[in-house]
Amino acid sequence: MLQNHDPNTQALLEAMRESFSPHGVALIVAKLRPGYAKGEVAREAERQCQWLADRLVELLGTDEYHAICDELGL
Numbered sequence: 001m002l003q004n005h006d007p008n009t010q011a012l013l014e015a016m017r018e019s020f021s022p023h024g025v026a027l028i029v030a031k032l033r034p035g036y037a038k039g040e041v042a043r044e045a046e047r048q049c050q051w052l053a054d055r056l057v058e059l060l061g062t063d064e065y066h067a068i069c070d071e072l073g074l
Contacts, residue, residue, distance in 0.1 A: 009055070017059055025060050026068040029053045 005013065020028070032053040057065045 013055060013059055016056065020056075022060055022064060023068055023072065025056045026065055026072060026074065029056045029065065030069060030072075030074045032056075 016025070032049045060068070
């Protein structure tokens with residue numbers, strides 16, 4: 001499920017796996033993904049949020065993420 005990442009990213013993903021429920025992960029991703037950045041600083045912040053959202057989806061797996069989003073009505 002998890003892709004090959006540098007050790008720091010791998011440690012972060014493992015900590016998130018231990019800290020968040022699958023439903024919590026799906027909701028966080030749903031809240032992070034849509035963004036309307038204006039300006040260079042906002043675009044960089046949005047890029048970082050997108051990176052985190054992508055790692056969280058990776059943590060769950062795409063199919064589980066979509067199933068949970070359906071369950072949560074997202």
